[in-house]
Structures are given as structure tokens and as C-alpha cells.
Amino acid sequence: LTLTGCGQAASPAQAGELLRSKAKLPAPFQVPLPIPPVKKPLRSDAKADYYQVVQRAASLEILPGLKTEIIGYDGLLPGPTFDVRSGRTSVIEQVNQLDVSTVVHLHGGHTPAPSDGWPVDLIMPANGGHDMTGGHQMMGGDMTMGKRTYTYPNAQRAATLWYHDHTMDYTAPRVYHGLFGLHIIRDAEEDNLPLPKDDREIPLVIADRAFDADGSFLYPASKDGPGVEPAYMEGVVADVTLVNGAPWPVHEVDAVRYRLRILNAANARRYELAFDKGPARFVQIGSDGGLLDTPIEHTTLVIAPAERFDVIVDFSQYRPGDEVTVVNKLDGNANVMRFRIARKAADDTRIPATLSTYAVTPRPSGVVRREWRFRRGNAGDHRGWTINGKAFDPQVMQAQVKLDQYEIWTFVTDVHHPVHVHLAPFQVLTRGGKSKLSEYDHGWKDTVDIRPAEVVEVLVRFSAHKGKYLIHCHNLEHEDMAMMAGFETI
Numbered sequence: 001l002t003l004t005g006c007g008q009a010a011s012p013a014q015a016g017e018l019l020r021s022k023a024k025l026p027a028p029f030q031v032p033l034p035i036p037p038v039k040k041p042l043r044s045d046a047k048a049d050y051y052q053v054v055q056r057a058a059s060l061e062i063l064p065g066l067k068t069e070i071i072g073y074d075g076l077l078p079g080p081t082f083d084v085r086s087g088r089t090s091v092i093e094q095v096n097q098l099d100v101s102t103v104v105h106l107h108g109g110h111t112p113a114p115s116d117g118w119p120v121d122l123i124m125p126a127n128g129g130h131d132m133t134g135g136h137q138m139m140g141g142d143m144t145m146g147k148r149t150y151t152y153p154n155a156q157r158a159a160t161l162w163y164h165d166h167t168m169d170y171t172a173p174r175v176y177h178g179l180f181g182l183h184i185i186r187d188a189e190e191d192n193l194p195l196p197k198d199d200r201e202i203p204l205v206i207a208d209r210a211f212d213a214d215g216s217f218l219y220p221a222s223k224d225g226p227g228v229e230p231a232y233m234e235g236v237v238a239d240v241t242l243v244n245g246a247p248w249p250v251h252e253v254d255a256v257r258y259r260l261r262i263l264n265a266a267n268a269r270r271y272e273l274a275f276d277k278g279p280a281r282f283v284q285i286g287s288d289g290g291l292l293d294t295p296i297e298h299t300t301l302v303i304a305p306a307e308r309f310d311v312i313v314d315f316s317q318y319r320p321g322d323e324v325t326v327v328n329k330l331d332g333n334a335n336v337m338r339f340r341i342a343r344k345a346a347d348d349t350r351i352p353a354t355l356s357t358y359a360v361t362p363r364p365s366g367v368v369r370r371e372w373r374f375r376r377g378n379a380g381d382h383r384g385w386t387i388n389g390k391a392f393d394p395q396v397m398q399a400q401v402k403l404d405q406y407e408i409w410t411f412v413t414d415v416h417h418p419v420h421v422h423l424a425p426f427q428v429l430t431r432g433g434k435s436k437l438s439e440y441d442h443g444w445k446d447t448v449d450i451r452p453a454e455v456v457e458v459l460v461r462f463s464a465h466k467g468k469y470l471i472h473c474h475n476l477e478h479e480d481m482a483m484m485a486g487f488e489t490i
């Protein structure tokens with residue numbers, strides 16, 4: 001089904017086959033941009049806030065006039081936003097009212113191992129469910145019945161984190177059907193900056209989905225076990241762009257500066273975000289791991305799955321009545337969303353030349369080096385993708401890493417892979433053998449996009465928590481098809 005005039009002449013070039021909707025799709029820019037609700041704690045004490053989240057099925061009107069069955073945190077897509085203070089612990093009881101087992105991971109969190117969402121630490125369905133992942137109980141996981149409490153110390157600087165499902169072999173379909181949401185950490189350093197706040201600080205969670213004729217999600221799951229139909233093993237890219245769960249939404253803004261916290265929550269799609277008409281730019285103030293030292297101005301923003309870009313956009317460069325559309329240049333300028341400039345308004349914000357004094361570590365000498373090779377391949381009973389020649393096995397640790405030790409990790413790829421490391425952020429040192437980085441590599445990162453046949457070196461140091469952690473590709477179909485490795489911090 002094609003729609004004219006909304007830029008959907010999609011080039012499926014960037015991952016696998018394009019998954020096309022059969023449902024009647026709305027014209028773009030009709031649906032207002034939703035803002036996910038902020039989660040309220042049940043109670044708080046001097047050090048912690050206590051929450052309960054119910055993972056449940058819900059029927060949502062995502063496409064006007066149709067119902068889509070989702071599985072979501074509190075039945076929402078995206079889930080509720082956690083908005084928390086650095087240094088205050090979040091204690092989150094996750095109740096599983098789904099038919100399938102789940103695992104929750106806080107992406108970007110410096111989380112103790114028991115709460116990090118090891119892929120076989122399953123929350124079994126409260127109703128006993130009918131569960132395809134039953135075999136995973138045998139893989140040494142710490143299984144719980146019906147619910148599990150995750151403890152996040154939030155002992156880290158202000159940053160945009162997100163939480164999502166991490167069930168071994170089934171993360172991609174779980175996230176696709178709705179199990180993802182934002183977790184924002186704030187601190188005094190950031191509070192003291194004259195940045196846009198309140199309704200001028202907007203999260204944009206971007207993800208692509210396809211819809212069947214009846215409105216249900218289309219996902220090309222493999223019929224005989226984990227993974228996807230062979231045509232989609234490069235990753236599922238779909239023809240509808242959702243922002244905060246709405247198709248090609250529109251948002252009305254004042255002609256002033258806005259702060260946009262952008263997350264690419266897509267399973268496999270990359271975006272190169274651009275405005276269809278100038279002069280607006282994306283002034284980047286933060287990366288996965290929080291504020292940059294100084295702002296960086298980008299004409300376009302290349303964002304791979306799981307990356308976050310915190311940007312300021314100055315809409316005072318437009319006149320009231322103007323409309324500016326965000327498009328994806330990697331997809332023939334396909335529509336993403338639109339801003340409608342409503343009115344002039346006062347603006348006392350600015351973008352300071354120095355954002356943070358959180359220094360970038362100079363390259364130390366005498367560090368431990370490790371290489372991680374991301375390649376297509378079959379290993380064990382997994383067809384698909386490997387790291388250092390191995391398919392993910394929760395019983396196997398590919399490295400033992402000493403806490404507080406600087407390490408240089410080298411990532412080597414065959415095709416394009418967004419590489420993610422749990423527990424600690426890293427700094428990109430070199431890309432393609434050069435110390436001149438891409439304009440998107442700056443600051444503290446936890447996910448780095450590595451282009452085909454490219455080598456990237458990062459500096460990383462783990463601290464505080466001993467246990468089992470993960471390195472994996474964040475193309476979720478690659479991840480489910482075993483491109484994941486365990487390592488142990490000691």
C-alpha cells in the first residue's frame with residue numbers, strides 16, 4: 001500500500017526487506033504528538049522512590065480508527081517515563097501479567113548485576129502463561145514467578161536512559177510490541193544550566209512499525225523458534241514511523257528554543273534526521289551518557305538504534321504559522337514528524353559555551369586491550385550472528401574484566417552494527433583507524449554505530465558492581481539471533 005505525498009517511497013537499502021503495512025494508513029501530521037506520562041512513585045523515603053509497573057496487554061488506537069494489541073509497561077506504548085534524581089534509588093516492582101516471560105533492562109544504567117536484566121533471569125507470567133521461552137529456565141537464570149523487583153541506584157550523572165525488554169532470543173518482538181520506555185536522570189549540574197524546561201523539554205522516542213489490515217502489528221517472527229523469517233535476518237525495518245507511539249505526529253511549538261531528547265527505539269532502522277527547510281539546526285548538548293563538555297552544531301543527526309541525542313532546536317528562526325518537517329535522509333527524506341510554529345513568546349534560555357566540566361579522560365597508557373568481532377555466522381544451534389565466533393550462551397563468559405581498570409576495546413564489524421555495552425559508558429578513541437571521530441561520537445556513549453568493515457576503539461572502565469554483564473549488537477534481530485556475549489566484572 002502506498003500513500004502519495006508523504007514521502008513513503010522508502011528505500012529498503014539500509015537493513016533487510018522493508019516490512020509493509022496492509023492497514024489503511026493516515027495522512028501524516030494529523031495525530032498530535034503524545035508525551036508519555038511521568039510515573040509516580042507509590043511511596044518515597046529519604047533515599048529511594050518505590051514504584052510498581054504492570055506489564056500487560058492493551059488495545060490502543062495508534063492508527064486512527066483501528067485498534068492495535070500491544071504489550072506494554074502499564075499497558076502503554078511507550079511505557080511511562082521515570083523522571084528521577086541522580087543518587088536517589090529507584091526500586092521498581094515489575095509485575096508480569098502477560099502470557100510470556102520477560103526481562104527488564106535499564107539501558108545506560110550503572111546497575112548491580114541482579115537488577116541488570118540478565119537475559120535468562122526471567123519473570124515468568126503471573127498466570128502461568130503459555131510460554132515459548134520455557135527452555136530458558138534450564139540455562140542457569142534466576143527465575144522469579146509473576147514479578148521481580150529491580151533496584152537502580154541512579155548513582156550517575158544526568159542522562160537520558162531507557163528501559164526495555166531483554167529476554168533471550170525474544171527481545172526484538174517484545175520491544176516491537178511495546179516493551180520500552182524512558183528513564184531520565186537529572187542532577188544539580190544540569191539544573192543550573194539555562195536550558196529549556198517543562199513543556200519546552202520534549203522526549204522524542206522514534207521507532208518504525210508495520211500494521212496488518214486489522215490494525216495489529218506485523219512482525220515476521222520465525223515459525224520454528226527464535227529469530228525472524230530469513231528475509232528479515234538483517235533486521236526488521238517497517239513503513240510507519242511512530243514518535244512517542246503516534247504515526248508521523250505533529251506538535252505545536254512557540255517560536256523559542258526547545259530541548260529535544262531523541263531516542264532511536266527502532267529494532268534495526270537508522271535515521272539521519274533533518275529539517276525539510278532551514279535554518280534550524282540540531283545543537284547537540286548531550287549524548288547517551290549525559291551532557292557534552294561543549295555544544296556541537298549538526299545540520300543532520302545520524303542516530304542508530306538505542307542511541308540518544310539531547311539537542312536544542314531554536315524555533316525562533318521561523319515565523320508563526322510556519323511548519324517545519326523532520327525527515328529521514330537515509331530513507332529518501334521520508335517523513336518523521338512536523339512542528340507547527342504557533343506564536344512568538346519570551347525566551348530566557350541560552351546554550352552555554354561550557355555545558356559540563358565532566359572531563360573526557362585522556363588516553364591512558366598500559367591499558368588492557370580486548371577485541372570484539374561482530375560477524376555473520378552460525379554457531380551452536382543458532383543461525384545468525386556471532387561475537388568472536390560464538391553465539392550467545394548464558395553459561396559462557398567471554399571475558400573477565402577487573403573493576404576500575406582502563407581497557408581499550410576494539411570493535412570490528414562485517415556489516416553495519418550498533419554495538420552496546422552494559423554497566424559503564426565509554427569514550428570513542430578512534431574510528432576507521434583515525435583519531436578524528438565522526439561528529440556523532442562525542443561525549444560518553446553506551447552505544448556506538450559501527451559501519452560495515454570498520455574498526456572502532458573505545459576506552460572503558462567498569463566500576464562498583466561485580467557480576468555478569470553483556471556486550472551485544474543493538475540491532476534487535478541480530479541480538480536475538482545470538483549476537484551477544486556475556487562478560488564478568490571481577
Ligand code: C2O
Pocket residue numbers: 105107164166306420422470472474
Ligand atoms: Cu538496550 Cu542490552 O540493551
Ligand code: CU
Pocket residue numbers: 416417418473474475478479483
Ligand atoms: Cu548487528
